[in-house]
Amino acid sequence: MSNASSLPNAHPKIVRALLRQIIWRHWKNETRRSLLLLVLLAIGIAVFLSIRLANRAAVSSFSSFAGVATRQTDAVLSAPMGDLPEAILDTLGRDLTGSALSILPILEVVAAPPRPSEETTLNSRPPFTLVGLDLVALQNLAARESLDRHWFDQKPSAPPSPNTPSASPNSNDLWHVLQSPNAAFCSENLAKREHLSVGSRIPLALNERLIELEIRGIIPERADQPAAPTNLLILDLPALQSLSGKQGRLDRIEFLFHDSYRSPAERDALLAKIRAAAGPDTSLKTPESRRAAAEIMTQGFRLNLTILSLLALLVGLYLVFQALDASVVRRRPEIAILRALGVRPVEILQTWLLEAAILGLLGGIAGVLGGWVLAQGSVRIVSKTVNSLYYANHVDAASLNLEEASAAVLLAIAASLAAGWFPALAAARTPPAQLLSHGGAAKEPPQRFRTGLFGLALLLVAGILSQLPPLFLSGGGRFPLAGYLSAFLGVVGAGLWTGQWLRWISKAIAPLAKHSAFLALGNSHLRRPTGRHRWAVAGLLCSVAMTGGMAILVSSFESSVQTWIERTLQADLYLTSDANQTATSYNRIPEQTWRSIITLPEVADADVALIVPAELPGGTIRIVGSHLAFSEQRHQLTWLSEPKSPDVFDPAKNEALCLVSEAFTERFRAKIGDDLALPTPSGPRMLRIAGIYTDYGDEKGVVMLERKHLAQWLNTNDASTLSLSARQGVDPLQLQATLRKRFPGIAVLSNGHLRNEVMRIFRQTFAITYALEGIGVFVALAGLGTTLASILLERKAELTTLRALGMSHRQIAAATAWEGTALAACGTLGGLLASLGFGAVLIFVINKQSFGWTLQPIVPVTTLVILALAVTSCGTLVAWIVGRWGAALPADREP
Amino acid sequence: MPAPLFAPGSNPLRISISTFARSLALAITILLSLFRLASSAQTLPSPPVLAEKTDDGFLVPHLNPSFSFPKDHGSHPGFKMEWWYLTGHLFGPINERFGYQATFFRRSGSANPAPSGSNRFRTDEIHLFHAALLDTRTGKFVHAERLARTGWESHSSSEQLSVRIGDASLETPDPSIERFSLNVRLDEKTQFSFSLTPSKSLVIFGENGVSRKGDSNTAASWYLTFPRLKTEGSLKIGPESFQIRGETWMDHEISSSQLTESQSGWDWTGIQLNDGREIMCYRLRHKDGTTDPASALTWVDATGKKSHFRADQFRWENRGSWSSPHTKANYPIPALLICPDPDTGETIELLIKPLAVDQELDGKLSGLAYWEGACEVLRNGIAIGSAYVELTGYAGDLSKRLR
C-alpha cells in the first residue's frame, strides 16, 4: 500500500465529490450522531469561552466611576497606604495654577444593604459603592466637556410616583442638595431594579451604623458614555465625609487634562508636575495602570481558571476523537471500496480532515453561542469569588467580545483537526476492499514496549518539571507553568504506561478464565491490547487521576483550613462593620464605639484590630494592626518560622518589627530578618520581619504589627474588627444579642457561625472545580463506552462467529462487560495511583507556587475508594450495555 | 426661588446647579440694575421701614451704614449675596485697544449653616466667576465662567478685598494702601494681571447709604462703586504679551433679597467720559416693549457729586441690531442715549457704539446668555469717551429661564 505522504497532491474535484456524496450524506443520514459530535465539541468550546468571558467581565468591572460624570480621567492620585488628607488640595491647587487641568477630589466608600435577618452571612450581599464628588465643581466639568446642550432644556418633570413620599418642592434645588447630609444620586439601572424615584429612601449599613440615603435624582444613560454602574450612588463630597466619619480625608484625586495636552511628551510633563506637587508619600497612576494592577492582582486566579477551562476543551476533544475514530471504523468497508475504485489515500486524508475542520467550524460557532449563555452564569460565580478574594465588583452580564469569539472558533477548528488527525490517517491507510482481511480487526503494528517506555519517559520528565520554580509575573503574581506541565505530562505518561497493565491483568485472570467461556473470551482481547484499549484506559486514568487529585487537594485544604481556624478563631464573638461584604471593604468602627464595647462588664478581654491595604512596589498587601502579645498568649498563630526573640510581642520594643504571612514570603521572596518599608502617610517606616505564620484567609500577603504603632502612623484609632471573649458565666449568645440590638450597623458573629462562614467561603471558591470534576468523570465513562463500541464494531465478523458458535446475547454481553471492567479497573487503579502524584503536584507545586500556602496533605481514602468503585462499576455497566448492543447487531449477509 | 424638578433626559446634577446659577445671575443683575438706578428714590413711592433680617435669616442692609475700609471692601457673610464687578478699557504700548470684564459673585445658602462640615468643601456658600476679554484688533472675544463652592477652590475674605475663585483672584496686596490686584486666566492662552488704583473716590449710591429697589421691607442693598481706577499691568493673548494701561469701573454690591420680576430684561451702561465725568444708566424693559418707570440715569461729576434723572427724563433708543450666531438672539446695539447734561442743562445725544459686535457671553454654566461689551461713546461723530454696555434678556425670555 502506498504511503500517503509521498503521492502527488489530491485532486480537489475528487475531494469535493467525496465531501458532497459521502460525508454530507452520512451526516444527513446519521443526524443524531452528527449532532452529538457537534454538541460534544460545542460543549468543550462553550465551557472554555464562558470562563474566559467571565474572567474579562470580572476584571473590567474594576474601573473608575469617572465615566459617569465625564470622560475617562487622565491620572489618579492616591496614597499607598491609608487615605489622602484634604490639605493636599491646597498644595496641588497652588502648584498647578496655570496648568490646563481639572482637579477632582473623590471619596469612595463601600456600603452594604442592611442584613435581611439576624444571621449574618459574609459576602452575600452585593455592595453599594458610594462616591463623594464636589457636585458644584462638577458643573464646570460638565459645561466644559459636554458638547450637547440638551440639559439646558427644561422638560416638565415626571409626577412623583404614588409609592414614594412626595418630594419637597425644592428637592432638586442645589442648596437643598448641598445641605442635605444624605442626598444621593443613583443610576437608571438601580432605579429600575429597586423601583426608586426622586424622594425614595435607601437604607444602608456603613461603618458601625445604619444610615438612610434619599434619592434626589437619577443619572440618565447617555449614548456616548458608559452607563453608570448599577450599584453606584453619588453624593456630595462633604456629606459623604460626614456620613462615613472621614472628615478631612479623601480617597483619591483624579485629574482631567484639558485638550491642549495631547502629545505624550506634554502629558508626561504634566504628570511629572503633579507628582512633584503631590509629594513623595503618594502614588500617581493612569487609569490604564490601575486596570492593569487589577488584572495583575487576579492574574493567578484567572490563569488557573483558564487552565481548568482548557481541560474542559481537552475533554471535549477526547470525545470528539473517539467519535471520529468510531465513525472511521464504521465506514471502513466503504472506504475500502473507494480505495478499490481508485481513490488515492491523500484524497481520503484530505476529505476526512476537511470533515473535521467543518465540524470544528460548526461546533465552534455553536460553542460560542453556548459559551455566551453559560457566561452569564459563570460570571456570577467568578464575580462572587473575585468579590470575596480581591475587590468589590458587581457585574451583571458578560458581553460577547468579538476577539474572544473568533479565537474560540479558531480554537475549535484547530482542536477538531487535532482530534481528527489520527482517524483521518487511519482512514487513509485503509487498504482496498480486496485486501481487507475478514479474519479480524485491522492489523496494527505491535507497539507493546515502545508506548510503555514512552509513558515512563514522560513520567520522568514530569517528575523533573515538578521541581522547577514558578514563572514570576510582573506585579508579583506567580504562575506555576512547570507545575501544570508536570501534571499534564505525568497523567498522560501514566496513561500510556498503564496500558501494560492490561496484559498483566489478563495473565492474572487466566487461571480463572479457564473455567468460564466469557471470561476467557473477554480476557483474550486484553492479552494483546490495541491502541483503542490503551486510549480508553488512558482516558479513564486521566479523569480519575484528576478527580482524585482534586479531591486530595480539596480535602487537604479543608483539613488545613479547619485546623487553622481552630487555632486562630478562639474568641467568642467577632465584630466588624456590617458593610464589610467584600475583600476591599474597609469600613471601621469608631474609637468611641469600640471602647464602649470592650469596657462592657460582660467582656473579659478583647483584641482590637485595624486592617488597611497598602501598596508596596511588588503589589498590594494587607496590614493588620493588632495586639501581638494577645495572639501569642493564645497560641493563635501557626508558625512556619517562629520568632527567635520575644521582642516582637512587646509593644515597647516592636515598633520596627513585624510578622508576615506565608503568602507574603512567597510573593515577595522574603525571609526572616528582611526589612520592608511601609509607605505610611507620615513617611516610610522600616519594619524587620521577625516571624512567618500561616494564613489561609489571604493570598496577597499580610503584614502584622502592633496596632498601637499603626494607629499612630495612620493617625486614627478606629478599629476594623474586634474579637471578644466573654467573662466566665456569661452566655456569649446573650451578649451577641445585646450587641446586635444596640449596634444595628455592626455584624456580630459567634465563633461557631464565623467558622461556618469561613468554610462556606472556602467552598465557594472551589465551586467551579467541583463541577468540572463531575464532568470529567462522566466524560471518561462516555469515552469508555464509545471506545468499546468501536472495538465491537470492528469485531463485527467475530460476533457472527460467536453467535454461530452458540453464544447467547447475555454471554456476549458478559464477555464485553468483563473486557470493559478490566479497562475500567485498570484505568481506575492507575488513576488512583496517578491521583496521588497529581495531588502531590497540586498541593506542593501548583498551590504553593500560586498562592503560597503550605497544606497538610490528607488523602481522603473513603472518597477515593468510593470514586474507584463508582467508576469501575459504571464502567462495567457501560460495557454491559455496549455488549448487549453489540450482540444484537445484525448478522453479516452475503453481498 | 422656583426650581424645575427632575426632568427625564436631563442630568439632575446639572439641572439643579444650572437652575440655581441661572437664577443667581439673574437676580444679581436685576438687583444690580435696580440699585444702579438708585437715584430715583423720589420716583418710587415711599417704601416701608427696613426690616432687620429677611425671612430666611439674612441681614438686611440698614440705613446710614458706617463703613470702615479696607474691611468693608471685603465680603459680608451675614448677607445673602454679594459681588465685585469690574469692567475696563485698556491700551497696549502702541495703542492696541482691549476691553475686559471680570465679576466675582458670592452667594450664601443658609444664614445659619450647620456647624459640622469640611472647611475645604463648604455647603453653605458658593462663588461664581465671569470674565471676558475683547481684542479690538481682531474682534476676538474670549469669555469664561467658573462655579466653585467656598473652600479650597474659592474664598472671599471678610477682612479686606480678597476674593479667589479657581485661578482668578482680586486681592489687596497691602491693606494699608487702597490698591487692588486682579489676576484672571480665561483659558490656556489668555490671561491678565492688573494693578488697580482708584483715581476717583468711592461713590455710595442710594439714599442714606442704602439703595432701595422695591416695595418690600427687605429689598435693599449697599452699593459701592469706584467709577475710575487707574489700571496697569500685563496681558497675554496666545503668543503675544502686552504691558497695558487703562481705566476700570468697579462695583461692589451687598444685599440679601432677590427679586422675582416679570420683566423681560434690562439694558445698562457705565460711561467714562474723557472730561473726567461718568454716566451710569439703567433701562428696565417690560415684555410689551415699554420702559419701566423705575429706570434711571445718574451723572457723577469730577468731584464725585451725583445728578439723578428719572425714566421720563432720558431716552434709550436702538440704532442697529446684531444677531448672534451662537444663541440666535438679536441685540439692539449700537444704542443712542438722549439725556440732559447737568453741567450745561442742554440735552445731548450719545451714540454708544460697540468696539466689536460679538461680545456675547453664552453662559453655558448659568444658562443665561447676555451681551456685555466694550463700546466707544460718540457725540456728533466725535469720540468723547468709553463705555461698557450690558444687554440682558434677549436670548429667550428671562422669566422663562427662571421658570
Added chain:
Amino acid sequence: MSAPVLECQAVRKTYDQRVVLKGLSLTLQRGERLALTGPSGCGKTTLLNCLGGIDRPDSGQIILLEQDIVLLTADELASLRRERIGTIFQFFHLLPTLTVRENIEFPLQLLGVPPTIREERSQKLLSRVRLEHRAEAFPGALSGGEMQRAAIARALIHRPALLLADEPTGNLDSQNGANILELLREMTEETGTSLLLVTHSPEATNICHRILRLRDGEIEHGAP
C-alpha cells in the same frame, strides 16, 4: 430407521421485499452428507443461517432433531447451536485473540466442560488435523488451509449432530481445498455427524451423498 436430523418445510424468507427463499423444503438424514449448490444470490447462505437458527424464516417449519426451531427463543436457539451444531465458514472466522488451541476448545468452554477434558479432546483433534505444531499460534499467523483445519476441529470438538459448512474451500487453493474436503469426509464419518455443505465446487459435491440444486430460492431437484 431413525428420524431425519433436519427437515425443512416450505421455508420462506424475504429481505427488503426481495424473496430470497420461496417455500423451500428438504430433509437430511443422520450421517448423511448433503451438498447445496447454486449460483450466487440464490439464497444458500440465507438458508444456512435459517437452518442454524441465526436467522428466522418468515414462514415454514424447520425441524432440527425433532424440534421446530422456528418456535424457539433466541436463548434456546443459542443453546441449540452450542450443543448440537457446528459451523465452518468460507472466511474461517477464527477468534483472532485466541490461540489455535483455545479456538478449538472454545465450544467446550461454552458448554462448561472442565479444562482437563477440554485439553484432552483438543489435543486429540489437533493431531487429527495435524496442527499440533501450531497449537499456541494465533490465527493471524496461519495460512488459509491451516485456519480451515482449525475451524473444522473447532466445529467438531463438541460432537454436534449437524455440521453446517458454508463454502469451506472458497478461499483455498485446489490442493488445500481437496485436503479439507477429504478431512471433512473422514471426520464426519468418524463421528457420524450429518453435513450440510453449501458450495460452488464440483469437488465438494463429490464427498456428499446427495446434491440439491438451488435456483432463485427454490430447489431444482438434482442427483439423489
